[in-house]
Structures are given as C-alpha cells and as structure tokens.
Amino acid sequence: MKSNTLTIIKKEFARFFGDRQLLFTAVIMPGLIIYLVYSLMGSGIQKMVTEGANDVVTLRVENMPASMAPMIKAIDSSMVIVDQPFDDAEIKLLEDKELNLVLLRFPADFDQRIVQHQDSVPKPLPNVEIYYNSTNNAASRVYLMLNTMLNNYGRPFTVNVPQQEGQRFDQASDESIGAMIWSKILPMVIIMMLFSGVMAIAPSAIAGEKERGTIATLLVTPMRRNELALGKIISLSCIALLSGISSFIGIALSLPKMIQQPESMPEGIHTDVPGDIFGFHYGTSDYLVLLLVIFASVLIMASAVSLLSALAKDVKSAGTMVVPFMLVVMVAGLMPMFQNSVSENLAVYLIPFFNSIEVMTAVFAHNLKWMPVIITLAANVAYAGVAVWVLTRMFNSEKIMFSK
Amino acid sequence: MSEILRVEGLSKSxxxxxxQQKIERTNRKSIVAVDNLSFTANRGEIFGLLGPNGAGKTTTLRMLATLIAPDKGDAFIEDSSIVSQPEQVRAKIGFLTSELKLEDFFTPNYLFDFFSHLYGIEPEVIAQRKAKLFERFxxxxxxxxxxANLSTGMKQKTSLVISxxxxxxxxxxxxxxxxLDVLTARTVTDYLxxxxxxxxxxxxSTHIFSLVEKLCDRVGVIIDGRMIACGTLEExxxxxxxEDRFFEMYKEVKGGEE
Incomplete structure (x- = not known):
C-alpha cells in the first residue's frame, strides 16, 4: 500500500481511537445497547408467556353435558371445575383481570341437538359460550385448550397428536430449522448494524473535514488525491467493521435470550419445535465467507457514504443525503424474508448490497456455493475501486471541495 | 537574481x-476574479500582491497553490506547471492562509509528524526540524x-510551522x-x-500598505483581477x-468610483 494512504489510515485511526467519546459511541455503545435492549425484551417476552402458567383456574360450567364432562376434566388436572349456572353479573366480574376464572355455558339440550344435527334434515348446531379475560394468562390458556377441544369435538380423526414420548412429525432437522430462521433474520440485522457503524463515522470524516476547513490543508500537500480517497475509504471501512462487530456480538449474546423457549411450557400446550434450534451450527468456511462478505459490504457502504459525504457541504447535510440510501439498503435487507431460496441467477450477485445479503442468506441457510461468493467479493471490490476513482475526482473538483 | 515564479496570463471566473446574484444585485451569470494576470518573482525576494478586498489576490494565490485550476494561462514554480504538474508544485511550496485549518483533536507534535510524512521527510530530519521550529515559535x-486548547495566536503559529x-x-x-494579535503579527513578519x-x-497578499513597505522587495497592484502596476516600490x-499612489491608480481604474 502506498505510504501516504497508510499515513491517512493511521491518522484516521488515531483520531478515532484517541477520542474516547467517539470510540464509546461508535463501537462499545451499539453492542451494549443491543445486548441490554434485546435481553430486556427477551425477559419481558418470557415473563409474559410463563406468567400465570401455574395459576389454578376455576372453570364454572353451566349445563355440563354428560358427553363432554370427561374431556373437559382431562384438559388440565389442576383446574377446579364447578358445575353451576352463572348470570350476566358474574360475567361482568371477569373484567377483574386478577380473577382466574373461566365461564363455560352449554345449551341445556346440547347432546340432543348434536344428535339432531346428524339427522337427515339437520337442525342448527348448538352454540357454546366461553367467557374469559384475555389479559389473564391462565384464563387465556384454559380458553385456548377449551376452544381447541370443542373445535375438534365430533371429528372422526385427530391430527398429529403424539402417541409416544418424543414423537415428532416435522422431519426437518434442528439444524435446518435454525438455519431457516437465521437466514431470514440475520442478513438484515447484520447489514443494518454495519450501516449504522458507517453512519456513525463516515459523514464527519469527509463532510466534517470540509466543514472544519481541514480538508484544504490536506489538499495542499503533494499527496495524490487517490491516496487520500483510498486512505479514507479503507480506514472508514475498518472502523465501521468494528462497530458492526460490536453490534453483532450484542445480537449474538442477546438473541438466544430473546427467542428462547420457556423452560417449562404450560400443561396442555404442545409444540413440535425442538429446544436447541437457536444454536449456531456453522463451520469454519461459513464464518470465513461471512467475514469476507461483511468486509466487502462495509467497503461498499463506506464508499457510498463517503461519496455522499464529499458532496455534502457539512455533516448535517451529509446525514440528510444518506437517509434515502439507507432506505434502499433496508429494503434490500428485507428481501430474504420474502423469498424461499437464494437466487440461482449469477447476474444478481453483481447488484451491490443485495449480493452481500444473498450470500449471507446462503451461508445461514447452509446453501453456500462458491461462484456467487466470488462474484460478490469481486464486484464489491470493483465498485469500491470505482468509488475511489470518483472520490479522487471529487477531491480534485474545486466546486465540490470549496463551494460554500 | 534568478526567476523562481513565472505567471503567464492567468484568468479565473x-x-x-x-x-449570489441577489446578494451582488446583478444579472451577470459569472464574475471575473482574475483577468489575464502575468508577473514574475525572483529567488530570495518577498513579492507583495496589494489590492482591495475582492481584487483577486486570494484567487491568484489559490491557483498558485493548485487548490483551484485557472480557466486560462499557467504559472511555473521552478519550472513546474501548476496546470500539468500540480503534485510537483505542491511539493515545492508552502501555503498558509486562514482558510486552512488544523484538526482540533490533534496536538502540534502529532500534526508536524503527520504532515512531514505526507511530504516524505526522513524521520531524523523531522525531529531536527520540529525541534528548531517549535523552539523558534x-x-x-x-x-x-x-x-482545540491552544490560544488563537498559538494556533496561527502552529499553522505557520506546519506549512x-x-x-x-x-x-x-x-x-x-x-x-493576529500584535505580538504574533510581529513574530510572523520577523520570521518572513x-x-x-x-x-x-x-x-x-495584503491590503495593508505598511506591511508592503516594511517587507516587500517588489509589489504587484491588483484591482478587479488585473495587474495595474508591478515592480520595486520605487518603480x-x-x-x-x-498609499497615495495606490488610490491614484484605483481612481484611474474605477473612474472615481469608491
């Protein structure tokens, strides 16, 4: 690397690492904030799910049909069942969300009407009323179970009810379920984190120098403009990468807390989702490709934001100019959520940002192919080269550098 | 004395x-800042460009420093063209203007080393030169x-040293x-x-007559981007x-308009 480029990189690093406030804001804070926010959200969600799971619910049943009594008693052994009529005043009592009470009303002739419904001239089905307060977790749980049971009542078959311990019907492996989830979520999260890292430093690195008048001091030295452009883009990419890594660590540490299953699911709620799908199941080559693609993405982002920053008169207008560009990156990041697999068309990997997202999606979905990776890396490096060339021209343009 | 600078028909609009048209109350789409300017400067002399504000002095110096490019003409500093060899020119010149600022975050020590590296100076020479200049100022x-924490005068001195x-x-x-305050101004003129x-x-460049009289061996009077007179002070x-001669020339050019 040319020595002047290295000198510029060292200066940008000295500026960044010497400024504790900037270092904290751009590198430590993103990871820390993400970890704290996601962890708190995770705790909140888990609390919401498990709250009331062990509360004892009283179920008052009006006109309990003889045919239903055994099934209702079977849905929750801890539930207290009272066979007693209720009126509107008692329904009103359910507004108190602390009350673990569910009211179930059958028509007096429930069994008879079920039989009549099966006659050659069917009569209307009986209506069953379940009164509960949906903000009471325990009552909601009982409502859910009653509803499921009643909806299945009278069917000549059942679907996917485990007949033995550990029986699973979804044959996807834990690894592939996890891969599918990660491939939908993580590319966007990573891209956004990297972009926020670039945003934290790139606008001030060029527009800030223009605003403060320090860029002119650099431009009167014999350093070539392309050395300055290259030095700026490489240093910004490295610093933004640190910021992105910080965010990534924050996510990696907090995400399992956010989406983990409760240790014990309430009785009666069955799930076919295994417990360890949220663990990473990726190899060294996956991580290596991920790292290379992340760096290539940062390079493109730093290049694009640097160009906009060089066009802007000051840091404030640079920030404004970057917003539409950020929206485009966000939309590209959302694409994996709306597609089932990564593109087979190699030309797609020439599209900046989207190519990185596609490759990341492929890595997380265990669908990695080398040609898209090579095209993505080569395209991004080539685009960064073009950006260095354009930035060099901009540094040479008195209209851009010195316009007030 | 041998010629070090040759300016040939420099023009800039x-x-x-x-x-800007509203502020200037004009319908003109462009303004001529420097108009076919030619002059020379010799080795070992102080050459002053004297003129009122807006005469084109700063634009001329910025073109010589290769910060902006001329529309027409060229200038040669030790035979390097400001148009075709800007990097060579920048390696040969020191340029100081109030529009060039130093990054507040860094110390004079760091900035001296940083700019020295950009000029490709050997480390031992950097240390020697830094010690000498820092002591001098x-x-x-x-x-x-x-x-950021230096006084205005000390910032100016640091800028001078860095250039x-x-x-x-x-x-x-x-x-x-x-x-500059009077003390720093005196330090700078003594150093020149x-x-x-x-x-x-x-x-x-200056609009201060006493400064030209005190320092300059030769002077060029610029009004409206044109060189009106150029030579030794006596000439x-x-x-x-x-001062009297300047206002006489100014009236001749402007036709009595102040």
Missing amino acids: FKLSRK GIDKFAEVKV LVHDPDFIIFDEPTNG QELREQGKTIIL VCSGMTL
Whole structure:
C-alpha cells in the first residue's frame, strides 16, 4: 500500500481511537445497547408467556353435558371445575383481570341437538359460550385448550397428536430449522448494524473535514488525491467493521435470550419445535465467507457514504443525503424474508448490497456455493475501486471541495 | 537574481448562483476574479500582491497553490506547471492562509509528524526540524496540547510551522497578519524576513500598505483581477507614498468610483 494512504489510515485511526467519546459511541455503545435492549425484551417476552402458567383456574360450567364432562376434566388436572349456572353479573366480574376464572355455558339440550344435527334434515348446531379475560394468562390458556377441544369435538380423526414420548412429525432437522430462521433474520440485522457503524463515522470524516476547513490543508500537500480517497475509504471501512462487530456480538449474546423457549411450557400446550434450534451450527468456511462478505459490504457502504459525504457541504447535510440510501439498503435487507431460496441467477450477485445479503442468506441457510461468493467479493471490490476513482475526482473538483 | 515564479496570463471566473446574484444585485451569470494576470518573482525576494478586498489576490494565490485550476494561462514554480504538474508544485511550496485549518483533536507534535510524512521527510530530519521550529515559535511548551486548547495566536503559529515542515523554497502567504494579535503579527513578519535572508522566496497578499513597505522587495497592484502596476516600490510609487499612489491608480481604474 502506498505510504501516504497508510499515513491517512493511521491518522484516521488515531483520531478515532484517541477520542474516547467517539470510540464509546461508535463501537462499545451499539453492542451494549443491543445486548441490554434485546435481553430486556427477551425477559419481558418470557415473563409474559410463563406468567400465570401455574395459576389454578376455576372453570364454572353451566349445563355440563354428560358427553363432554370427561374431556373437559382431562384438559388440565389442576383446574377446579364447578358445575353451576352463572348470570350476566358474574360475567361482568371477569373484567377483574386478577380473577382466574373461566365461564363455560352449554345449551341445556346440547347432546340432543348434536344428535339432531346428524339427522337427515339437520337442525342448527348448538352454540357454546366461553367467557374469559384475555389479559389473564391462565384464563387465556384454559380458553385456548377449551376452544381447541370443542373445535375438534365430533371429528372422526385427530391430527398429529403424539402417541409416544418424543414423537415428532416435522422431519426437518434442528439444524435446518435454525438455519431457516437465521437466514431470514440475520442478513438484515447484520447489514443494518454495519450501516449504522458507517453512519456513525463516515459523514464527519469527509463532510466534517470540509466543514472544519481541514480538508484544504490536506489538499495542499503533494499527496495524490487517490491516496487520500483510498486512505479514507479503507480506514472508514475498518472502523465501521468494528462497530458492526460490536453490534453483532450484542445480537449474538442477546438473541438466544430473546427467542428462547420457556423452560417449562404450560400443561396442555404442545409444540413440535425442538429446544436447541437457536444454536449456531456453522463451520469454519461459513464464518470465513461471512467475514469476507461483511468486509466487502462495509467497503461498499463506506464508499457510498463517503461519496455522499464529499458532496455534502457539512455533516448535517451529509446525514440528510444518506437517509434515502439507507432506505434502499433496508429494503434490500428485507428481501430474504420474502423469498424461499437464494437466487440461482449469477447476474444478481453483481447488484451491490443485495449480493452481500444473498450470500449471507446462503451461508445461514447452509446453501453456500462458491461462484456467487466470488462474484460478490469481486464486484464489491470493483465498485469500491470505482468509488475511489470518483472520490479522487471529487477531491480534485474545486466546486465540490470549496463551494460554500 | 534568478526567476523562481513565472505567471503567464492567468484568468479565473466564478459562476454566480441565483443567491449570489441577489446578494451582488446583478444579472451577470459569472464574475471575473482574475483577468489575464502575468508577473514574475525572483529567488530570495518577498513579492507583495496589494489590492482591495475582492481584487483577486486570494484567487491568484489559490491557483498558485493548485487548490483551484485557472480557466486560462499557467504559472511555473521552478519550472513546474501548476496546470500539468500540480503534485510537483505542491511539493515545492508552502501555503498558509486562514482558510486552512488544523484538526482540533490533534496536538502540534502529532500534526508536524503527520504532515512531514505526507511530504516524505526522513524521520531524523523531522525531529531536527520540529525541534528548531517549535523552539523558534515557542510551541515546544504546547507540543502535546490539543489544537482545540491552544490560544488563537498559538494556533496561527502552529499553522505557520506546519506549512513549513518540508522547508520549501517558495512560500505563499495569504494575508499573513490577518486576525493576529500584535505580538504574533510581529513574530510572523520577523520570521518572513528571516526566511528571505535564508534565500527563500515569499509571495504574500495584503491590503495593508505598511506591511508592503516594511517587507516587500517588489509589489504587484491588483484591482478587479488585473495587474495595474508591478515592480520595486520605487518603480511603482514614482516618488509618492504607496498609499497615495495606490488610490491614484484605483481612481484611474474605477473612474472615481469608491
């Protein structure tokens, strides 16, 4: 690397690492904030799910049909069942969300009407009323179970009810379920984190120098403009990468807390989702490709934001100019959520940002192919080269550098 | 004395934005800042560009420093063209103007090393030159203080020193004493004379007559972007004081308009 480029990189690093406030804001804070926010959200969600799971619910049943009594008693052994009529005043009592009470009303002739419904001239089905307060977790749980049971009542078959311990019907492996989830979520999260890292430093690195008048001091030295452009883009990419890594660590540490299953699911709620799908199941080559693609993405982002920053008169207008560009990156990041697999068309990997997202999606979905990776890396490096060339021209343009 | 600078027909116009047209109360789409300017400067002399505000002095110096490109004409500093060899020109000149700022975050010590590296100076020469210049301007006591925390005078001295890290033979100063307190201004003018004694060539712009009379060996009077007179003080003044001669020329050019 040319020595002047290295000198510029060292200066940008000295500026960044010497400024504790900037270092904290751009590198430590993103990871820390993400970890704290996601962890708190995770705790909140888990609390919401498990709250009331062990509360004892009283179920008052009006006109309990003889045919239903055994099934209702079977849905929750801890539930207290009272066979007693209720009126509107008692329904009103359910507004108190602390009350673990569910009211179930059958028509007096429930069994008879079920039989009549099966006659050659069917009569209307009986209506069953379940009164509960949906903000009471325990009552909601009982409502859910009653509803499921009643909806299945009278069917000549059942679907996917485990007949033995550990029986699973979804044959996807834990690894592939996890891969599918990660491939939908993580590319966007990573891209956004990297972009926020670039945003934290790139606008001030060029527009800030223009605003403060320090860029002119650099431009009167014999350093070539392309050395300055290259030095700026490489240093910004490295610093933004640190910021992105910080965010990534924050996510990696907090995400399992956010989406983990409760240790014990309430009785009666069955799930076919295994417990360890949220663990990473990726190899060294996956991580290596991920790292290379992340760096290539940062390079493109730093290049694009640097160009906009060089066009802007000051840091404030640079920030404004970057917003539409950020929206485009966000939309590209959302694409994996709306597609089932990564593109087979190699030309797609020439599209900046989207190519990185596609490759990341492929890595997380265990669908990695080398040609898209090579095209993505080569395209991004080539685009960064073009950006260095354009930035060099901009540094040479008195209209851009010195316009007030 | 041998010629170090040759300016040949330099011209520069600036487009006026609508906002600028409103401010200037004009319908003109562009303004001529420098109009076919030619002059020379010799080795070891201080050459002054004298003119009122807006005469084109700063634009001329910025073109010589290769910060902006001329529309027409060229200038040669030690035979390097400002148009076709800007990097060579920048390696040969020192340029100081109030529009060039130092990053507040860094110390004079760091900035001296940083700019020295950009000029490709050897480390041992950097240390030697830094010690000498810092002592000369009293920066040594503040070498590790961030520029943001320096006094205005000390910032100016640091800027001056940074512009000289590569010990250039040709130095361009735009309004060298503007905004300086009397003590710093005196330090700067004394140092300009020292530089001349060392054989350096200095080209400076100013609108202060006394500064030209005190420092300059030759002077060029610029009004409306054109060189109205150029020569030694005696040649330009024709027996009058510089101030009287300047206003006489100004009236001739402007036709009595103030």
